[in-house]
Amino acid sequence: MTWQMPPIVQFTTQARPHTTRARTMSALSASFRIAASPVVSSSRRAGSSSRRAAAPARASAGSDEKKVSSGRREAVAAAVLAAAALSQAAPALARGLPEFECTGEVTTGASGLQFCESVVGSGITPSKGSLIKAHYTGRLLDGRVFDSSYSRGSPLTFKVGVREVIAGWDEGILGGEGVPPMKVGGKRVLTIPANLAYGSRGAGGGLIPPDATLKFDVELVQVL
Structure with missing residues (x-):
């Protein structure tokens, strides 16, 4: 399911x-x-x-x-x-999903977003409005997985930096507030506070509770 x-x-x-x-x-x-x-x-x-x-x-x-x-x-x-x-x-x-491990220290940006590198990419860096493909796995802080593009075998395609995704994703991929941008091939662990995610409303009919801090493994696959 x-x-x-x-x-x-x-x-x-x-x-x-x-x-x-x-x-x-x-x-x-x-x-x-x-x-x-x-x-x-x-x-x-x-x-x-x-x-x-x-x-x-x-x-x-x-x-x-x-x-x-x-x-x-x-x-x-x-x-x-x-x-x-x-x-x-x-x-x-x-089961069977990759779980990224941090290879460097966990850094907290000015916005409260935390990140650490699992793999530092060597490809190009997206700019605001770039159409990108990214794989991800989303977890609650207790470790429960609520979604993963890996399980579907298809990365998510979206424009970064233009609010097509939650603010924590835009910042975590594009950079800003003390967070460096990702490069293609990079894998990063993002810990996103509620105000940069789904806030007090939560999402998914209760699957993501109100005021939930979320953890995402994000892989920047391609800049189109």
Whole structure:
């Protein structure tokens, strides 16, 4: 089971959880409207008319409350399944993946990004806006792998330095804030703080938690 999570700066992978919450809130709001409306109108009627009006209202409200309850259960179940998917998929995904070892000291840039070299490249250096190909493996700090281009056998292609990827990737590859640029053939370990990654929102429906520091093995394959 492989979950493809390119380190894109937009939080597109969260669309589904937001949609689920939006639908739940919409259903909840609808249940309040449906339950309240007959109560207001029936209060102006007397006797059996009031009782007859209230009965359908209770039935309708009960039906909508069941729908809302079902929606909540589905949202909670989705979150639980997402967490379970990560814990189950991580060991299988990690098997056979290269894990870079630092050959030099770990350096922290001014932004808080940490890096160390595994292999210093000998090829060309990309510039801002260059179209590049890069292999990567992304891990949480506890070692769990959440994505890897190596497992798919195809590097990620993107323009570096123009916010097509998270800020930590742009800085870690292109350089800046005390971080030297990578060269083609280079392999680097990046430890990226949350503010340069997915921030307080997290990503992947809970696969990357809020405020998570991430660790990436990055190989600069080609500048196109």
